[in-house]
Amino acid sequence: MDERGRSRFNRRAVKxxxxxxxILEAIRPVGVEQVALWQGCGRRLAQTLQAxxxxxxxxxxxxxxxxxxxxxxAHASPEHPVTLQVIxxxxxxxxxxxxxxxxxxxxxxxxxxxxxxxxxVVMLEQTAPAGLAGQTAVRVKHAARPGQNVxxxxxxxxxxxxxAGPGTVIRPGHIxxxxxxxxxELPVYARPRVAVFATGSELLPVAAPLEPGRIRDSxxxxxxxxxxxxxxxxxxxxxxxxxxxxxxxxxxxxxAEADCIITIGGVSVGDYDVMAILLSExxxxxxxxxxxxxxxxxxxxxxxxxxxxxxxxxSKVLFDRVAMRPxxxxxxxxxxxxxxxxxxxxPGACYVGFELFVRPALHRMQGxxxxxxxxxxxxxxxQIRKGSPHERYVRCxxxxxxxxxxxxxxxxxxxxxMASIPQADGLLVVPSGPEGAAAxxxxxxxxxx
Amino acid sequence: MDERGRSRFNRRAVKxxxxxxxILEAIRPVGVEQVALWQGCGRRLAQTLQAxxxxxxxxxxxxxxxxxxxxxxAHASPEHPVTLQVIxxxxxxxxxxxxxxxxxxxxxxxxxxxxxxxxxVVMLEQTAPAGLAGQTAVRVKHAARPGQNVxxxxxxxxxxxxxAGPGTVIRPGHIxxxxxxxxxELPVYARPRVAVFATGSELLPVAAPLEPGRIRDSxxxxxxxxxxxxxxxxxxxxxxxxxxxxxxxxxxxxxAEADCIITIGGVSVGDYDVMAILLSExxxxxxxxxxxxxxxxxxxxxxxxxxxxxxxxxSKVLFDRVAMRPxxxxxxxxxxxxxxxxxxxxPGACYVGFELFVRPALHRMQGxxxxxxxxxxxxxxxQIRKGSPHERYVRCxxxxxxxxxxxxxxxxxxxxxMASIPQADGLLVVPSGPEGAAAxxxxxxxxxx
Numbered sequence: 041m042d043e044r045g046r047s048r049f050n051r052r053a054v055k056x057x058x059x060x061x062x063i064l065e066a067i068r069p070v071g072v073e074q075v076a077l078w079q080g081c082g083r084r085l086a087q088t089l090q091a092x093x094x095x096x097x098x099x100x101x102x103x104x105x106x107x108x109x110x111x112x113x114a115h116a117s118p119e120h121p122v123t124l125q126v127i128x129x130x131x132x133x134x135x136x137x138x139x140x141x142x143x144x145x146x147x148x149x150x151x152x153x154x155x156x157x158x159x160x161v162v163m164l165e166q167t168a169p170a171g172l173a174g175q176t177a178v179r180v181k182h183a184a185r186p187g188q189n190v191x192x193x194x195x196x197x198x199x200x201x202x203x204a205g206p207g208t209v210i211r212p213g214h215i216x217x218x219x220x221x222x223x224x225e226l227p228v229y230a231r232p233r234v235a236v237f238a239t240g241s242e243l244l245p246v247a248a249p250l251e252p253g254r255i256r257d258s259x260x261x262x263x264x265x266x267x268x269x270x271x272x273x274x275x276x277x278x279x280x281x282x283x284x285x286x287x288x289x290x291x292x293x294x295x296a297e298a299d300c301i302i303t304i305g306g307v308s309v310g311d312y313d314v315m316a317i318l319l320s321e322x323x324x325x326x327x328x329x330x331x332x333x334x335x336x337x338x339x340x341x342x343x344x345x346x347x348x349x350x351x352x353x354x355s356k357v358l359f360d361r362v363a364m365r366p367x368x369x370x371x372x373x374x375x376x377x378x379x380x381x382x383x384x385x386x387p388g389a390c391y392v393g394f395e396l397f398v399r400p401a402l403h404r405m406q407g408x409x410x411x412x413x414x415x416x417x418x419x420x421x422x423q424i425r426k427g428s429p430h431e432r433y434v435r436c437x438x439x440x441x442x443x444x445x446x447x448x449x450x451x452x453x454x455x456x457x458m459a460s461i462p463q464a465d466g467l468l469v470v471p472s473g474p475e476g477a478a479a480x481x482x483x484x485x486x487x488x489x
Numbered sequence: 490m491d492e493r494g495r496s497r498f499n500r501r502a503v504k505x506x507x508x509x510x511x512i513l514e515a516i517r518p519v520g521v522e523q524v525a526l527w528q529g530c531g532r533r534l535a536q537t538l539q540a541x542x543x544x545x546x547x548x549x550x551x552x553x554x555x556x557x558x559x560x561x562x563a564h565a566s567p568e569h570p571v572t573l574q575v576i577x578x579x580x581x582x583x584x585x586x587x588x589x590x591x592x593x594x595x596x597x598x599x600x601x602x603x604x605x606x607x608x609x610v611v612m613l614e615q616t617a618p619a620g621l622a623g624q625t626a627v628r629v630k631h632a633a634r635p636g637q638n639v640x641x642x643x644x645x646x647x648x649x650x651x652x653a654g655p656g657t658v659i660r661p662g663h664i665x666x667x668x669x670x671x672x673x674e675l676p677v678y679a680r681p682r683v684a685v686f687a688t689g690s691e692l693l694p695v696a697a698p699l700e701p702g703r704i705r706d707s708x709x710x711x712x713x714x715x716x717x718x719x720x721x722x723x724x725x726x727x728x729x730x731x732x733x734x735x736x737x738x739x740x741x742x743x744x745a746e747a748d749c750i751i752t753i754g755g756v757s758v759g760d761y762d763v764m765a766i767l768l769s770e771x772x773x774x775x776x777x778x779x780x781x782x783x784x785x786x787x788x789x790x791x792x793x794x795x796x797x798x799x800x801x802x803x804s805k806v807l808f809d810r811v812a813m814r815p816x817x818x819x820x821x822x823x824x825x826x827x828x829x830x831x832x833x834x835x836p837g838a839c840y841v842g843f844e845l846f847v848r849p850a851l852h853r854m855q856g857x858x859x860x861x862x863x864x865x866x867x868x869x870x871x872q873i874r875k876g877s878p879h880e881r882y883v884r885c886x887x888x889x890x891x892x893x894x895x896x897x898x899x900x901x902x903x904x905x906x907m908a909s910i911p912q913a914d915g916l917l918v919v920p921s922g923p924e925g926a927a928a929x930x931x932x933x934x935x936x937x938x
Contacts, residue, residue, distance in 0.1 A: 078709075078710040079717075080714075081714035082718070095907075096704075097704070129760070131760070132689055132690065132691035132759075133690040133692070133703050134690075134691075134702055150759055150834070150835070151834070152691070152702065153701065153702035165758075204911070212712075212715045212910070213909075213912070213913065215707070215710050216711035216836050216840075216907055216910060217908070217910070219706070219707025219708075219709075219710045220705055220907065221705075222695060222697075222699075222705060224696035240581055240582065240600070242581035242583075242600055247671065249671070250542060250546055252547065252584050253547060253581075253582055253583055253584045255545075255669070256668055256669055256670075256671060258664070258668025259665060261668045262661050262662070262664045264527035265528075265661045265664045266530075266661045268527070268530060269531070269661065309614075311553075311596075312580050387665050391662070391665075416889045440865045442866055443867055443868050443893055443894050443931060444893055444894065445893065458662070458666055458669065459645050462662030
């Protein structure tokens, strides 16, 4: 199929995995910044952070009760309680003034430092007050053993051990640990700024009333939301012009402030598919490296641009066709070293192109080492009838039930069907071939957020 | 167990599910605000939004090719192509000037409105250019049928049908749909402002060097991160004073600007557990409704406060003990109608208390109808030996492998073990009883973000 389209722009399909590798090899993190500890959640750590002390830093009581010498109460029981003289009380944050000698106890609160001499804590609920020769005393009613309810120094962490390494997505538990070790600020990878453009003269702004034959540009907002979800900062640039020279100007302007560009639409074989024309021009330029610094022909580009301001001069097309459905015209290039993703304008294909290529790229730009979606195995609930010469990505629901993982295909076969996109939990991978997939068969699913 | 603690503050344990119901019944959404379309992602919709037109709004071509009358090419084949006269071209956004009559075709781009008379689109790749009596013509090489590659008006949505209802968490796919129907702004539930306090004189600020017997307040930052993760806006208030009267003053001040208060620590049976003392005072006040407007006794509260500024006067304790491990002293109250959560100061118990009670509450404050974590079934990888008189929540990893769901317990039995909190995917529910749970047995897990 597609012979005309392929020959028109000399487009050769690469496999999804190869396309992903081409992107990941070309991309570097955009930078590092410091954020307040709690604001690091969801960001990616930019360096290895270590324990700055042993943890706990001192022997700590695990609960409220009495610090004792375990041997003193080794045989205590409700019937034969052991009575100990209470010589001090220590709250969390304090240090006991008295040493625990045989026959004595110190009242202690959760988290307080153990007094010298004590090696066990008896919980308050296993004691009763007692009078002993006019002094304060406590009756221990349960057998104790040395070490009980005491956390020893270094039990959880040794000073210098790694807490988390570069690329780690920071979770609340990391925040707790890093706060414990005194990290009031965290070095995290900066958020990439991502310019989002739509193409197509049929597009109206979202706020505009409908006109005959025209539709609203809803993809830009969807993609902007996905950029933000991926940790990027979207900048909506609206609609690209229809002429290639004006497109180059718009992309050049965007490159000055963005780390990455996403265009939506105009990548197919239509007569007005401006991104397809531009990518084809880029490939021609790349093939003619020696002519790179010459102005482009008036005919193709419409006007002469200064080469230094023209990203087409310093561009490299990574791929301009992918062996997949939907979204086979999805393309990627580097413009002055920054990634350009040209997604399909069809909402379903745009969505799949983002998940397979853009989200991993944005995560890599934030230092994630292994940003590709990890497939999981699931049992297919419904037959997928139609085969395809290309690997197919079918939106699906993931159902965890009765200890098993099920994938339920959504709106199979209609990549334009927008209604089911919000319901999708994953992309079900249907291998290329004439057969589709049988109900009950094992399939691979790429989870989506 | 716990006889002394229970009797001291007259605390009666409620079941987790009952505690959750008490919270959810007491909480209302905090308000509604408008946000730009793409910024609605992850927020919760505050009203039902409907399709504002049929979708598609007109008959659209699904791809690039030629709009024809399907009957004209019903028997076309590569060997016997059908030649049609090309009378017009229509790009997306345009409306064809010509009607397609038998024997004619209109060049059409993806997404363009179908010309009158045409009922099918033949893809460009299944055609070849042809000359017909000096005019432009096209050779159709594959059989066509009426309706092929055409999306009919209203095929996906009927005008007025609901797209999403109140409380729906907005995903990128919703953004796309809502943009299609012209929603440039979305009504979403406002983010609750959440005051976070820590208690305990042992606590140092995160940035401070360690001192003997003291530790840094890392829980506040962890909880702030969890608040933000739950859609709330955390405000870190630092350490609460140690005296109950000063605590009341601090909470009163926080109530003026926050929709919810979280305190961490000081809820147990220790002599300095200021939140436990305060909650006990609240319960006493509530029991003596007729005395509500009287100043509190000097003895307990340290100083006389104006009743109108004193949230203890207008408070109701929802629960001050939960039948669970860890975190049994976890408490909740209403202060002037706003929720107060008093979490345990132990990091593991603080974490569990947040997931079971605070996260659902914050989601409900943002209009979510069913905010409780939904348990899923998993197969336990390792034996959990020790039983417990209370239901236990053990942090675990969730592993989806080979189409099955496995739960691997983490750091079992040590609620203070912070090291494993960042690794947790869920809380494994071990029912109360003497036995624990056997490896390979089916367990319930509450997923955590």
